[in-house]
Amino acid sequence: METIRLVTGIPNHNKRSMYQIDVKCAFLNGPLDEEVYVAQPPGFSLKGQESKVYKLRKALYGIKQDPRAWNKRIDKFL
Secondary structure, eight states, X not given: OHHHHXXXXXXXXXXXXXXXXXXXXXXXXXXXXXXXXXXXXXXXXXXXXXXXXXXXXXXXXXOTHHHHHHHHHHHHHO
């Protein structure tokens, strides 16, 4: 707890601003460079179409390609 108070107190002491961002969703819904297909989740498949898959247009949180796609995109700006 002391560390948090110290880190938040330094900008206040120096009359500076401090910003908070949510890093967990920084690359949510980013564009993908490759085709990714996902199986239908259990309980959400349509009757008679259980063997079909979904093609992702944008990255979802938790897929392996998401951080790589986000890193490629941010490298263009930095």
